[in-house]
Structures are given as structure tokens and as C-alpha cells.
Amino acid sequence: MRAAERVRQAIEDLGFRPQPAAQSLKSRVTRSVAVVVPDITNPYFASVVKGVDSIARKEGYNIFLYNSEEDGARESGIIADLYGRVDGVILTPADESPAAGARLEAARMPTVLLDRECGEPERFNAVLVDNEGGAAQAARYLLDLGHTDIGVICGPLNTTPGRTRHDGFLAVLEQRGVELAPGRVQISDFREEGGYQTALRMLALETPPTAIFVANNLMCAGVLRALHDMRVGVPGELSVIGFDDLHLAELLDPPLTVIGRPTDEQGALAMRLLLNLLAGEAARPRRIVLDTRLVIRESCAPAAPRAPANPNGTRRPRA
Amino acid sequence: MRAAERVRQAIEDLGFRPQPAAQSLKSRVTRSVAVVVPDITNPYFASVVKGVDSIARKEGYNIFLYNSEEDGARESGIIADLYGRVDGVILTPADESPAAGARLEAARMPTVLLDRECGEPERFNAVLVDNEGGAAQAARYLLDLGHTDIGVICGPLNTTPGRTRHDGFLAVLEQRGVELAPGRVQISDFREEGGYQTALRMLALETPPTAIFVANNLMCAGVLRALHDMRVGVPGELSVIGFDDLHLAELLDPPLTVIGRPTDEQGALAMRLLLNLLAGEAARPRRIVLDTRLVIRESCAPAAPRAPANPNGTRRPRA
DNA sequence: GGCCCTACTGATATCGGTTACACGAAACGG
DNA sequence: CCGTTTCGTGTAACCGATATCAGTAGGGCC
Numbered sequence: 277m278r279a280a281e282r283v284r285q286a287i288e289d290l291g292f293r294p295q296p297a298a299q300s301l302k303s304r305v306t307r308s309v310a311v312v313v314p315d316i317t318n319p320y321f322a323s324v325v326k327g328v329d330s331i332a333r334k335e336g337y338n339i340f341l342y343n344s345e346e347d348g349a350r351e352s353g354i355i356a357d358l359y360g361r362v363d364g365v366i367l368t369p370a371d372e373s374p375a376a377g378a379r380l381e382a383a384r385m386p387t388v389l390l391d392r393e394c395g396e397p398e399r400f401n402a403v404l405v406d407n408e409g410g411a412a413q414a415a416r417y418l419l420d421l422g423h424t425d426i427g428v429i430c431g432p433l434n435t436t437p438g439r440t441r442h443d444g445f446l447a448v449l450e451q452r453g454v455e456l457a458p459g460r461v462q463i464s465d466f467r468e469e470g471g472y473q474t475a476l477r478m479l480a481l482e483t484p485p486t487a488i489f490v491a492n493n494l495m496c497a498g499v500l501r502a503l504h505d506m507r508v509g510v511p512g513e514l515s516v517i518g519f520d521d522l523h524l525a526e527l528l529d530p531p532l533t534v535i536g537r538p539t540d541e542q543g544a545l546a547m548r549l550l551l552n553l554l555a556g557e558a559a560r561p562r563r564i565v566l567d568t569r570l571v572i573r574e575s576c577a578p579a580a581p582r583a584p585a586n587p588n589g590t591r592r593p594r595a
Numbered sequence: 596m597r598a599a600e601r602v603r604q605a606i607e608d609l610g611f612r613p614q615p616a617a618q619s620l621k622s623r624v625t626r627s628v629a630v631v632v633p634d635i636t637n638p639y640f641a642s643v644v645k646g647v648d649s650i651a652r653k654e655g656y657n658i659f660l661y662n663s664e665e666d667g668a669r670e671s672g673i674i675a676d677l678y679g680r681v682d683g684v685i686l687t688p689a690d691e692s693p694a695a696g697a698r699l700e701a702a703r704m705p706t707v708l709l710d711r712e713c714g715e716p717e718r719f720n721a722v723l724v725d726n727e728g729g730a731a732q733a734a735r736y737l738l739d740l741g742h743t744d745i746g747v748i749c750g751p752l753n754t755t756p757g758r759t760r761h762d763g764f765l766a767v768l769e770q771r772g773v774e775l776a777p778g779r780v781q782i783s784d785f786r787e788e789g790g791y792q793t794a795l796r797m798l799a800l801e802t803p804p805t806a807i808f809v810a811n812n813l814m815c816a817g818v819l820r821a822l823h824d825m826r827v828g829v830p831g832e833l834s835v836i837g838f839d840d841l842h843l844a845e846l847l848d849p850p851l852t853v854i855g856r857p858t859d860e861q862g863a864l865a866m867r868l869l870l871n872l873l874a875g876e877a878a879r880p881r882r883i884v885l886d887t888r889l890v891i892r893e894s895c896a897p898a899a900p901r902a903p904a905n906p907n908g909t910r911r912p913r914a
Numbered sequence: 915g916g917c918c919c920t921a922c923t924g925a926t927a928t929c930g931g932t933t934a935c936a937c938g939a940a941a942c943g944g
Numbered sequence: 945c946c947g948t949t950t951c952g953t954g955t956a957a958c959c960g961a962t963a964t965c966a967g968t969a970g971g972g973c974c
Contacts, residue, residue: 916973917972918972918974919971919972919973920969920970920972921968921970921971922967922969922970923966923969924965924967924968925967926964926965926966927962927963928961928963929960930959932957933956933957934956934957934958935954935956935957937952937953937954938952938954939950940949941949942947942948942949943947943949944946944948
């Protein structure tokens with residue numbers, strides 16, 4: 277093959293570099309994928325993105341990063357802009373409505389959902405965690421510590437993690453015959469400020485709960501900030517358990533007990549799944565559900581002995 | 596203009612969407628920029644990237660995200676891959692050598708450096724912070740609290756932030772006539788594990804310092820972890836001041852005093868600067884240097900009264 | 915009616931690779 | 945020595961949008 281060698285030489289001499297635009301135009305392939313997350317500033321998503329990147333780079337893919345800011349309109353704008361720009365997309369949908377799912381399907385793009393689903397499940401490939409199971413772990417843990425008066429700060433119930441963590445937690449309570457007083461279950465927004473405000477509201481109740489389950493990391497940071505500001509001792513006065521590890525959770529005051537889950541592994545898995553799709557493995561969509569784990573640190577204490585159980589939820593002044 | 600209207604209609608009817616690849620091929624413009632950071636998992640960079648994104652999206656630019664993993668070879672591979680794929684790049688160089696700077700210039704791409712410089716300054720546009728000034732603030736603060744025996748955990752001195760923070764801190768000490776005992780200044784790697792190990796080494800000294808300045812957030816997390824593991828009271832036994840705010844710093848045990856700096860603003864500025872470049876404002880490169888601020892929380896206490904100053908650095912057993 | 919200006923149409927080249935095909939030359943077998 | 949394979953080379957079409965240009969039609973004006 278002397279011809280091939282001469283070509284190599286010429287490439288070298290002339291400093292020839294193929295033009296991705298021209299290659300894409302002809303081949304109809306971009307070697308790029310999009311990753312759309314609500315907020316790259318959330319350490320969970322940063323870690324996920326890093327996991328995606330680790331695989332993508334190895335396989336020669338470039339990644340476009342987008343923040344949906346948890347805003348459905350912005351998200352659908354982003355998805356529209358993706359047309360022709362990427363080979364596929366890894367998406368944590370901000371809008372999980374069936375309509376959004378339909379739009380997504382209409383875009384006819386290889387898609388892997390991450391952390392949340394969209395429209396009817398089973399129609400998309402997805403990498404998820406067992407939110408229900410994780411929340412149930414948290415519930416069992418608090419119950420086993422003797423707590424029966426528990427506050428629950430949920431995310432929006434129209435999101436997968438919001439709803440499933442809510443359901444998983446409450447299912448265990450019900451199963452164990454624990455009934456919550458009114459005002460104990462609060463819906464918030466998965467954001468720090470929301471967690472802060474909700475915690476304040478909960479503390480303002482005549483009898484605050486003895487433990488709180490907070491359904492994500494950002495809200496949990498807000499809750500801790502609120503408890504800190506209000507000088508509420510954790511876990512002395514109030515036990516706290518979060519969902520999603522915080523990087524510095526073990527250095528917090530006190531070290532935070534959480535439901536942890538894989539993060540960069542989740543991203544890497546999603547990217548591998550997408551690569552399979554791109555390789556033409558049509559098959560039917562796969563849903564991969566990863567397990568959570570209870571990370572016990574020091575923010576939960578056994579419930580202080582209290583007046584006998586109070587099933588009808590009558591308010592009592594705090595001791 | 597009825598023709599224009601008919602065109603609009605046809606676009607609508609046929610669902611026509613221009614093909615970015617074809618547009619790029621013809622126009623030689625991609626409406627994409629690359630952002631290359633060492634590690635998106637570092638909250639500082641996550642925030643910077645978000646700042647970049649906020650402007651980019653508004654202007655219709657898409658962003659490619661890359662992690663250099665603080666690895667010069669990987670970084671130069673990334674930069675090579677960028678050819679023809681982006682209109683410009685925002686880069687936090689992992690390799691700051693003149694050679695890397697030269698390579699970067701050879702790539703003839705509109706470039707904005709972020710957080711670090713590369714080769715000779717003044718040749719690139721750059722958005723930086725006043726590291727020297729920030730480190731000096733930290734030094735003055737510790738000095739004013741009465742500390743004279745101070746540990747310094749630096750980043751690599753061949754990086755801009757590593758060197759300048761080191762220099763800025765030590766300059767103030769010198770200026771105030773404070774001399775550090777041997778072993779007080781340690782070079783580490785800007786990573787959490789490095790901070791952890793370095794802190795352990797420092798604690799193992801016959802007389803540990805009464806205060807520590809840690810030159811970045813990741814190392815600082817490591818240091819805190821080490822102090823936590825070794826049951827060293829902060830600020831009782833040891834005062835700690837970090838560089839770079841940590842998101843949860845105020846919830847730490849104790850709330851961490853730090854040198855803070857703008858983050859997403861820095862990203863936004865970098866993007867705006869890049870947009871100017873792309874708009875053809877050749878001019879000569881601009882260096883924008885932002886100010887840091889001292890965020891006083893609770894991790895630094897006045898130095899405990901001690902035996903009279905000990906300028907020749909003789910070891911003393913801890914009280 | 916003649917003139918000009920604008921609005922529009924249609925055709926064609928171009929961006930830079932990729933792919934297919936046709937042709938020419940050398941290599942090999944029978 | 946001829947037929948066939950192999951290899952190499954050259955030519956041209958194509959991907960889809962954009963830019964240019966020539967040509968045509970229509971409106972307004974004197």
C-alpha cells in the first residue's frame with residue numbers, strides 16, 4: 277500500500293484536518309450527544325454529567341450541556357434546538373407530562389431518560405434509581421428509631437422523584453400503622469429556598485415533628501440552614517434524614533444521614549445505553565433501576581420518650 | 596411581501612428545519628463554544644459553567660463541555676478535537692506551560708482563559724480573580740487574630756492560582772515580619788485527598804500550627820475531614836480559612852471562614868468576552884481581574900496566648 | 915405607451931467531505 | 945498471450961443551505 281502511505285504523508289504535510297461540518301452533512305452523524313439537566317450546579321447532576329463524559333470521551337463523542345432550569349418551556353426550546361445537532365440525548369425531563377413525552381417521541385431522537393420518566397414509562401430507555409425503595413429505607417430507619425411524628429418535605433408530585441419518594445415513604449408508614457397529623461406532609465420544590473421556607477413553616481407548627489425526611493439534597497441544605505438559623509438542635513431536638521448524598525455531608529454539623537445512590541455510575545450507564553441505541557440496537561426500551569443505600573451518620577437519634585402515642589393527631593405543646 | 600409569507604407557510608407545512616451541519620459548512624460558523632474545565636464536579640466550576648450557559652443560551656449558542664481531569668495530555672487532545680467544531684473556547688488550562696500556550700495560539704481559535712493563565716499573560720483574553728489579593732486578605736485576617744504560627748497548604752506552584760495564592764499569602768507574612776518554621780508551607784495538589792494527607796502530615800509535626808490557610812475548596816474539604824477524623828477542634832485548637840466558598844460552608848461544623856469570589860458572574864463575563872471576540876472585536880486581549888471578599892464565619896478564633904514569639908522556629912510541645 | 919424600480923423566480927456554484935463508478939495499469943494464472 | 949483479478953487513479957454526484965445572478969413580472973409614474 278504505497279498509495280495509502282503517500283496519503284498519510286500529504287495529510288501530515290498539508291496539516292489537513294477533516295471538517296466536522298462537512299462530515300456530518302454527508303454522513304448524517306455528528307458524534308455529539310446532548311445532556312440536558314435541570315441544574316449543573318446540583319452536585320448530583322454534576323457527578324452524573326461527569327460519568328457521561330467519561331464514557332463519551334472514550335468513545336469519541338462530544339457532549340453538549342444544557343440546563344433546563346427546571347423549566348418546561350426552556351426545556352422544550354432546548355430539545356427543538358437539538359435537531360440535527362446531536363445523535364442522541366440524555367435527558368432529565370423538567371416536564372414529565374404525557375404531552376412532553378409525546379413531543380419528545382415526535383423528535384425521533386435516540387433518547388435516554390435519567391433520574392425521571394416522561395409520559396408513559398416503557399416507551400423510553402431510562403436509568404433510574406429505586407426512589408420508592410430508598411424512601412422506604414428512610415421511613416423504616418426513622419420508625420425503627422422510635423419516631424412516629426415525622427415531617428415529610430417532598431418535591432413536586434408531578435415529578436417522578438417527587439411522587440415516588442413521597443409514595444414510598446408514606447407507604448411504609450401506612451403499612452406500619454403510623455398516621456401523620458395534618459401539616460406533616462409538605463410539598464415543596466426540590467430547591468434550597470423551598471426547603472428553607474418549608475422547614476420554617478414546619479417549625480412554626482404548634483408541635484413540630486420529632487424527625488424530618490427531606491426528599492432531595494438541595495431542599496435538605498435549606499432545611500439544615502433553617503434549623504441552624506432557628507437554633508434547633510439536630511438530632512437532639514429534631515432528627516433529619518435526606519435523600520441524595522451531599523458531598524460534604526459527613527462534615528456537616530452534625531454529619532448528615534442520607535439515602536445515597538450511585539451518581540457518576542448512573543451517568544456512565546446512561547451513556548452506554550445511548551451508545552447501544554446509536555449502534556442500532558433497537559430492541560425495546562430498557563429501564564435500568566439502581567439501588568439506593570442508607571448512609572447512617574449522626575443526624576438521626578432515637579425518639580425521646582414521649583407521652584403515649586397520639587394517633588388522632590391532637591396538638592401537644594413541646595416538652 | 597406575500598412571498599415571504601408563503602415561505603413561512605411552506606416551512607410550517609413541510610416541517611422544514613434547517614440542518615446545522617449544512618449551515619455550518621457553508622457559513623463556517625457553528626454557533627457553539629467549548630468550555631473546558633478540570634472537573635465539573637468541583638462546585639466552583641459547575642457554577643462557572645452555569646454562568647457561561649446563561650449567557651450562551653440567551654445568545655443562541657450551544658456549549659460543549661469537557662473535563663480535562665487536570666491532565667495536560669487529555670486537555671491537548673480535547674483542544675485538537677475542537678477544530679471546526681466550535682467558534683471559540685473558554686478554557687481553564689490544566690497545562691499552563693508556555694508550550695501549551697503556544698499550542699493554544701497555534702490552534703487559532705478565539706479563546707478566553709478562565710481562572711488560570713497560560714504561557715505569557717497579555718496574549719490571551721482572560722477572566723481571573725485577584726488571587727494574590729485574596730490570599731493576602733486571608734493572611735492579614737489570621738495575623739490580626741494574633742496567629743503567627745500558620746500552616747499553608749498550597750496548590751501546585753506551576754498553576755496560576757497555586758502560585759499566586761502562595762505568593763500573596765507569604766508576601767503579607769514577610770511584610771509583617773512573621774517568619775514561618777520549616778514544614779509550615781506544604782505544596783499539595785488542589786484535590787481533596789491531597790488536602791487530607793497534607794493536613795495529617797501537618798498535624799503530625801511536633802508542634803502543629805495554630806491556624807491553617809488552605810488554598811482551594813477541595814483541599815479544604817480534605818483538611819476538614821482530616822481534622823474531623825483526628826478530633827482536632829476547630830477553631831478551638833486550630834483555626835482554618837479556605838479559598839473559594841463551599842456551598843454548604845455555613846452549615847459546616849464550624850461554619851467555614853473563606854475567601855470568596857464571584858463564580859457564575861465569572862462564567863458570564865467569560866462568555867461575554869468570547870462573544871465580543873466572535874463579533875470581531877479583535878482589539879488587544881483583555882484581562883479582567885475580579886475581586887475576592889473575606890467571608891467571616893466561625894472557623895477562625897483569636898490565637899490563644901502562647902509563650903513569647905518564637906522567631907527561630909524551635910519546636911515546642913503543644914500545651 | 916414607455917420607463918424605471920422593486921419583487922420575485924429559477925438556475926447554478928459553493929462549502930468540504932464521502933461514495934460510487936469507470937477506467938487504466940500492473941499482476942497473475944492458465 | 946490472453947483473460948481475469950487486483951490495485952490505483954480520476955471523475956462526478958451528493959449531502960443541505962446559502963449566495964449570486966440573470967431574467968421576468970408587476971406597479972407606479974410621467
